[in-house]
Amino acid sequence: MKTEIKNVELENIVEEINQLQTDTVLIIADHHVWSLYSKDILLEKIENKKVLFWKAADGEKVKNINDFQSAVEFFLDKGIHRNAHLIVIGGGATSDFGGLVAATILRGIKWSIVPTTLLSMVDASIGGKVAINSKSGKNLIGAFHLPTNVWICPKFIETLTPVEKNSGMGEILKYCFLDYTIYDLVIRKTDMGQIIDACAKYKEKLTEEDLKETGVRRLLNLGHSFGHAVEFIYNIPHGEAVMWGMSLLFKLFGTEKNLNDITALKKALEMPGENSPWFNKEFPIEKIMLYLSKDKKISALSSIDLVMIKDIGNADIETKTFDEIQAVLEANKDELRKFTL
Amino acid sequence: MKTEIKNVELENIVEEINQLQTDTVLIIADHHVWSLYSKDILLEKIENKKVLFWKAADGEKVKNINDFQSAVEFFLDKGIHRNAHLIVIGGGATSDFGGLVAATILRGIKWSIVPTTLLSMVDASIGGKVAINSKSGKNLIGAFHLPTNVWICPKFIETLTPVEKNSGMGEILKYCFLDYTIYDLVIRKTDMGQIIDACAKYKEKLTEEDLKETGVRRLLNLGHSFGHAVEFIYNIPHGEAVMWGMSLLFKLFGTEKNLNDITALKKALEMPGENSPWFNKEFPIEKIMLYLSKDKKISALSSIDLVMIKDIGNADIETKTFDEIQAVLEANKDELRKFTL
Structure with missing residues (x-):
């Protein structure tokens, strides 16, 4: 198992999604990121695939077990199969969270990341460490689950603080x-x-x-x-x-x-x-x-x-x-x- | 990674636990099983190890996300490290549940099973499929996480219905x-x-x-x-x-x-x-x-x-x-x- 890392233009992400070997795409996007970039990632251009979209609370806030349960139950309720592919759009916190969803839903499905922070592009999105936080500390509930693709768009850096x-x-x-x-x-x-x-x-x-x-x-x-x-x-x-x-x-x-x-x-x-x-x-x-x-x-x-x-x-x-x-x-x-x- | 399967006398389980290469043992035991067999598995005879015990609701009832959270937070709150070893005592439902705890706590720790039903001895305890149930169906949230040991005591069969x-x-x-x-x-x-x-x-x-x-x-x-x-x-x-x-x-x-x-x-x-x-x-x-x-x-x-x-x-x-x-x-x-x- 290997992750393919690729520089992609923002407007070409949908094209990458279209090429995935699946008929079902699950998307988890960071709320703040989505408010800035939904105009550039046009989900309606995804072809011949069922698309299920779940919006995540900003950054670290989503990394708790209640949000984990909400996301997992949301996707399961829509009827998905093991060949579904999850795509996470957000920084390291969002991919930590989304990766645990991908690792555990139906005992693990494939997933890919569009990292939207510099930290996530060079670090969090690579290597498959995924987790949510526990009352006792950060990242204590998690797994190792490598993403299939990491699509890097340096353009996201422009809107970072x-x-x-x-x-x-x-x-x-x-x-x-x-x-x-x-x-x-x-x-x-x-x-x-x-x-x-x-x-x-x-x-x-x-x-x-x-x-x-x-x-x-x-x-x-x-x-x-x-x-x-x-x-x-x-x-x-x-x-x-x-x-x-x-x-x-x-x-x-x-x-x-x-x-x-x-x-x-x-x-x-x-x-x-x-x-x-x-x-x-x-x-x-x-x-x-x-x-x-x-x-x-x-x-x-x-x-x-x-x-x-x-x-x-x-x-x-x-x-x-x-x-x-x-x-x-x-x-x-x-x-x-x-x-x- | 391989699971060691071994026939063990009920009263020798503690001896097996004593031989684990860890200083911290977490135990998840099925409530009903424990009421029948706690007199035969004498945890006070575990030597030189910290022992943390969590009692699970009977059978399938434990396989939900709230109980999952309770068990994980219980162990994390006590301060454990990645070399801790989880032992599950119960039937297939208890080991499905406990295995998911082992798969995700600190991104995965080792675990062993004492299967207490015939079905679990020949099937559920082997092969590392672990899961809890979702609102949409059985075993939809889970992982693959092989146990290190399966200790089989046919004596448990005597009290099965x-x-x-x-x-x-x-x-x-x-x-x-x-x-x-x-x-x-x-x-x-x-x-x-x-x-x-x-x-x-x-x-x-x-x-x-x-x-x-x-x-x-x-x-x-x-x-x-x-x-x-x-x-x-x-x-x-x-x-x-x-x-x-x-x-x-x-x-x-x-x-x-x-x-x-x-x-x-x-x-x-x-x-x-x-x-x-x-x-x-x-x-x-x-x-x-x-x-x-x-x-x-x-x-x-x-x-x-x-x-x-x-x-x-x-x-x-x-x-x-x-x-x-x-x-x-x-x-x-x-x-x-x-x-x-």
């Missing part, structure tokens, strides 16, 4: 450390469509090899252990948090060169030069440690695996005990107060 | 037509433990080869197209319905030898010789046809695949159009009124 755009850039920055080709495209300030395509295909390659994240796919977690903690503590967008997570990781366990690379890449990606969220405040060691120890990726109780970068394109995984991390954080406490990029 | 026992026998009868070894064990009236083991391992072999039911696994549907229709129309137990489904299939499209084999096998299995549910009534052609056309296994709109038996252990799949089936039913209408075994 600067914050949403910046969040996507944070993940692109991460890929630069994992893959020299992407680094080179970014540093040379190549066309964004090409950069997105390279990131998506790089992630696709790793997830194809290791769907369940027991091997190489773990490299994609670069910056994510500290990043998730920072995202939670300061309530900042995911990609931005990953950027600060990498910065922290490099500051504590990496090299001066790692940090200089971040600065150069931020500049090339035209990311705003804001201060770190903890700048001039007390660095929240206790909260960070608490969050790290609750990470759902940990399998041992006393240590965590961190992705480290020797040089651009040269990553490996090092296990660090919580005691070790805590000691390094304590030793750098004063310096971190002033640390930014 | 005759109807439950007979339902399990219907599925065993089905296996006799698919596999000569099982046929031989049954005809020679071998020990039931050995027969159960052979059936479970036969199904395991087919599902290992073809998890998603696109190839050989489809043979397991012998008798199920008519069987599901009969189950729904007359509200009779699954295995019994499968037996009548096979009988109908053989009467309409099979041979006299097929029918004689059913009679001999019913006798060997000591199944009661009741009349067919439609005996001396009008045969419900219209309802049968309506149900066949709604089967979630159909992928074309005008035909259905039926498993046919040339001789014991020699099965293949034949596609029949709905028109063809209807014509044969009409032609045999009067004879079917009197048809029983």
